[in-house]
Amino acid sequence: MKNFKIIAFLSGISIVISCGSSKSQLPEIKPDLITEHVKYDTDDPAIWINPEDASQSIVFGTDKESDGAIYAFDLNGKIIASKTIRGIQRPNNVDLRYNFPVTDSTTTDIIAFTERERKMLRIYSVPDMKPLDGGGFPVFADDNNPNIDFQSPMGVSLYKSAIDSSFYAIVGRKSGPLENYLYQYKITTKSDSLVGFDLVRKFGQFSGKKEIEAIAVDDAMGFIYYSDEGDGIKKYFAEPDKGNEQVSSFGFADFQNDIEGIAIATYEDGTGFLIVSDQQRGQFNIYDRKTNAFIKALNLTTTETDGCDVVTVPLNSTFKNGLFVAMNDDGTFYFYDLAKLK
Incomplete structure (x- = not known):
């Protein structure tokens, strides 16, 4: 949730009451490039x-508006018009995975995003x-709460x-109950090469203080993390049959206000770290992947960051150690070589 300014006019004098950010006092770490x-x-x-040429990798990013889009950027931060999905009704969050079986003999990589105003995944x-x-697939369709935000997807x-x-797909919403805030859908292959969705569980505690938007999953370790914005980072098992009990909650004291985007840097030896937007x-606050212990905080010079993502493999001569991407509130994304975060 982004902050804002209130402008009041008293006797001809304008007074600006700032509800915005208190900028980090840590040393600044500048991005390697900023997108269009x-x-x-x-x-x-x-x-x-x-997979064929890492230098031709793509960064997808949501443009959150009623006539929004999923923008595609190359590693120079330039928009790839042919890969951009337009005409989306308020796309919120986006994620992807590799090698989904669209038929018995064919796989494809997939991207998932929420289309909030159509209440679709x-x-x-x-x-x-x-x-x-x-x-599109309607989510939270069985929730008959009269509050429209209970059916409006945000995080995925x-x-x-x-x-x-x-x-x-693990999907969150604009607002929801104190229990079962998130729904988990199994994505299945249909005979006509389209995907199907089956609701497999409802889970996730909500403090009721603000909202839940950022969700990230550590596939190898089998954990789901999400930001209960005013109450901490919550951790659950990703496998539905491992139960719906919360594994842990951490980080609340490390943040000034909203706990936002989560990215998980993973390495084959099991090491890595979580990067979470303050x-x-x-x-950004950095936590150990295995223990979730706080490591350090970094000032990456972004403002009001919601979402972020990371990969740990070399991509090109600029991003030799991997790539971290963070949203900035001026309508851009910031790209960093991952070594800058270590």
Whole structure:
């Protein structure tokens, strides 16, 4: 949730009451590059690694408005018009996974995003950017609460099971109950090469203080993390049959106000770290992947960051150690070589 300014006029004098950020006092770490501007309002990125040529990888990012889009950027931050999905009714968050079986003999990488105003979850193939969802799948359809925000999806993360390679989508919403805030859908293959969705569980505690938007899944370790914005980072098992009990909650004291985007840097030896946006302070908090212990905070010079994403493999001469991408509130995304975060 972004902050704002209130302008009051008293006897001809304007007074600005700032509800905005208190900028980090940490040393500044500048991005390697900044993308071109989207039309409206950036929110959340997802990085696709091109398996044939990593230098041709794509960063997808949401442009959150009624006539919004999923923008595609190359590694120079330039918009790839042919890979951009337009005409989306307020796309909020985006995620992707590799090698989804669209038929018995064919796989494709997939991108998922929420289309809030249509109350839909969307799935497209990557990199050919073809819809696989028949126009969208309605989420939270069984929730008859009169508050429209209870059916309005925001956060989404995909999960590919390390146990049986099943694919899932974990979806959050603009507002919801104190229990079962999130729904988990299994993504299945249909005979007509489109995907199907089966609701497999409802889970996730909500403090009721603000909202839940950022969701990230550590596939290899089998954990879901989400930001209960005013109450901490919550951790659950990703496998539906492991139960709905919260594993842990951490980080509340490390943030000034809203706890926002989560990115998980993973390495094959099991090491890695979580990167979480401390939105109003204008910095990022780093946590150990295994223990979730706080490591440090970094000032990456973004403002009011919602979403972020990370990959740990070399992509090109600029991003030799991997890539971290963070949304900035001027309608751009910031790109960093991952070494800058270590």
